[in-house]
Amino acid sequence: MSTRARQFSAEVLRREELSPHLVRLTLGGAGLAEFTSTGVPDEWVGLVVPGQFQSRYYTVRSWASGELVVDVVVHDVGLVTEWAARDCVGEPVTITEPRGSFTLPAGAAWVLLVGDLTGLPAMARIAETVDLPTRIWAEVPDDLGSYLPEGSNVTWLAPPAPGASALAEVVDGIDWPDGDGYFWMAGESAQMRAIRKHLMRERGLASTAYDVMGYWRGSAQRQPRAVDPGPIYRAGKAAGKTDDQIWAEYDDARNT
Template identity: 30%
Template sequence: MPAVVMGTVTGVRRTSPSFLTVTLAGCSTLETGGFDQRIKILLAQPGQDEPVLPPAEDWYGVYREMADDVRPVMRTFTIRAQRGEEIDIEFALHGDAGPAAAWALSAAPGSRLGIIGPEIGDNPKAYQYMPRRPDWQLLVGDDTAVPALASIISALPADAVARVFVQVPHAEDVREFETAAQVKVEWCVGGGLADAVRSAELPDGTPYAWVAGETSIVRDIRRHLTGTLGWDSKPHYFGGYWKAGQSEG
């Protein structure tokens, strides 16, 4: 059974033009599995001081039955870090005016946010990153995948080898990833993520790919890896996080 908690903002930090990290307390019953750990965030409807949360038991069934003007807006995010009862959620502002970005930009200490995620002892955790003894890893994402990529890269062991391709909107969004692994990062500022992967000279050996971001870009990269390069698609993760031309709703 998942944990359903009301998080309270204790800090907001703008790290670059496209990224903002919000720290929330009240999350002691949550337990991240690390990597690209997914959670649901619940945002209040207009006129509400805080979102109305469903119970942990049959939370989705209750959520679906809520009235339209009561049901909180729900989005999927990554736990970036956890320190006891506090968690960090990093928001990719992503150039849009969707409800999650709007909430993050207006968040201040005391702001409230609902969270649905893995409770302590819940196993398996809700993450997609699951390499199976590869010789090397291909990690690819646009700005919406940067929080997950940063978490994955920070958890890599020292003997891991990874090629990383990241697309961000602005040069000021480029960052250093903390890791003990052997990681080579190529940044694509403003676009060109799929082209960078297609033109790259990739290592020999058994690979593992984790690719996430805009749906059509992820599809192009998947076609290149499985079609042009002949990789088996089954061991890898290809996640369409959003679609160009569609608002966040």
């Protein structure tokens, strides 16, 4: 029997425009008294805003002193984006208990992070948390040079067009470090599918050596729902399916 994710009430304490496309919301209130972070650096929560009944998922940029910070990508339309684009301070929201997937394999000597604007909050928190040589590729439309930790080894990339991404091409050209490490990536779903295939077929990486997640779909500009890949992967392996077939099922589950 499945258990419904626990929910917490909160309110918007502060709102800050970090760039034309990124808004920081600081959430707090008595309803977060029992909220507990997983400590996983790419953890996310579901966010339900006034007038909406569906949650959208956002990285927990930070959690400290009873305040939870999420950075929201704003664009023309969307369940949360239109609300976050205006003054929403003082308004009530609901968040779900956090989930995360970043898992460094034993013996990892380096970390590679690749993502677009939706993946930037997680990449920043990972870079702050992981004590390993870390290289970052960030595809963003705005000047966010101070967003990542000072001293980050980052390559800033411009999207090929509004609402588009070319990160699969970027990954094809990566000069990989020697030894074993961990590759983490988040962005547009079609790009992520192409990259996942590249990692499996061209790089021959074990499934434990990377985490690639589609955060949004270019065709519909809608964020896929969060789905735990673990049960899908284990069931697929038990059924004798290939990694390509299993990850295709995972993408289908996130986009339904």
